[in-house]
Amino acid sequence: MVVRGLNGENEIKDLLGFYKKSFVKTPISYFEKRIKNDPYLIPADIRIAEIKGEISSSITVYRRKMWWKGEVIDFGGIGNVATLPDKRGQGLSSQLMNDSVKYMKELSLPISILFTGINKFYEKFNYFVIPAYQLKLKIADNNNSDFSVREFRAEDITRVMEIYYYFNKELRGPVYRDADYWKANLEFREENEIFLIAEKNGIIKGYIRIVPENEKGEIWEFAYSEIEAFVALLDKCAKVLRKQEIKTAALFPKDIFKDAAQFDVSYEPSAIAMALNINDDIIVTGQKSTQEPGIYCFWWTDNF
Structure with missing residues (x-):
């Protein structure tokens, strides 16, 4: 061999x-x-x-x-x-x-990340579970929004990139996306993905990417500069999917929406994200670590 x-x-x-x-x-x-x-x-x-x-x-x-x-x-x-x-x-x-x-x-x-359902296999190579959560988001009808929601267009990419940048840069885990990676990410997205934009007065304030009827969860990515834009997007998704409660495939830190009163959130612990510290320059903390847990977020649109 x-x-x-x-x-x-x-x-x-x-x-x-x-x-x-x-x-x-x-x-x-x-x-x-x-x-x-x-x-x-x-x-x-x-x-x-x-x-x-x-x-x-x-x-x-x-x-x-x-x-x-x-x-x-x-x-x-x-x-x-x-x-x-x-x-x-x-x-x-x-x-x-x-x-x-x-x-x-x-x-x-410095580190390695993987997603799996067979944790014990990867534990043999010193990988460990990262503390992260899937969410269930439930929203009531929201007919009084100031935002309009429409499908993503190619000319929206510059503003979408900006929103992604500011939404994710203080977290741990989201893939850093330059223009080349954004192009690639959109090329290999799911064929049935729905990519929605929320805008007010012609300015994009948020977006969401969903994959209907996916067994892992239907919300794969979102970002926003105003929480009201996200509420409008959730409301649209509820109508498109014909359900009021929607599960994320993406993974989040606990209480990421602790100050959001516009919708209900339940957190489900997930063990599918694992990490390996390859050197001591960067240290990822696991579920069993005595250190303060990291603020980890992984978008399923980047899955590998």
């Missing part, structure tokens, strides 16, 4: 064939869009275990930057962890995880 990174784009076809066999419920277009549009991905970031010339297991290391209390830091996202059905149970993913952690150290990435 050989463990390595992809040598070049000429191996992408073989990788997609591997994904088709390993991720039988995920359309191959999901992977094609992300490989094609990711502005930071290079072939070597896709780690593979090769047996007799065949890709048998693979992990992708995503090079990203995140907001960290007003600063921007690098991190490595772990995604697309898979092994061929007939090669499972042989420890291939474990060998690739060790390789991926070593690779991120070589890249001088």
Whole structure:
């Protein structure tokens, strides 16, 4: 067995064939869009275990930057962890995880983030659960709003980028988005995503991105400069989805809406976000840490 990174784009076809066999419920277009549009991905970031010339297991290391209390830091996202059905149970993913952690150290990435439902597997590599919550938002009819809500248009992107910047920069976890990443993010968004804008007097004050009937949750991202804009967006979503209570796929710190009286919020603890401290420059605190918990937020539109 050989463990390595992809040598070049000429191996992408073989990788997609591997994904088709390993991720039988995920359309191959999901992977094609992300490989094609990711502005930071290079072939070597896709780690593979090769047996007799065949890709048998693979992990992708995503090079990203995140907001960290007003600063921007690098991190490595772990995604697309898979092994061929007939090669499972042989420890291939474990060998690739060790390789991926070593690779991120070589890249001088201070922390790693992943999202999973099999926490015990990743705990073997010193990953730990980050304290975060999914929300259920319930709103009454809001027919007296001063805001108009409409669908996102391409010319809105500059203002949307500005709102995202100021909404997220003091949190820990949101992906830092430059113009290249914003372009990529919109290219690989879900096909049925609904992207809504709230504006008043022609000025955009907030936005929301929802994915109807998604089992993880329907609110994937939002940001606003005025809470009333968010209320108007929630009201519109309730009408579009035909439900008054909407769950987020995105993850938040507890009590992010502690001062919001315009809607009801319930917080559900989530254990799907995990982190690894690769060096001591940046320290992520986990659920069991005795330190003050971080203010962590992860938008599902950036999932990897």
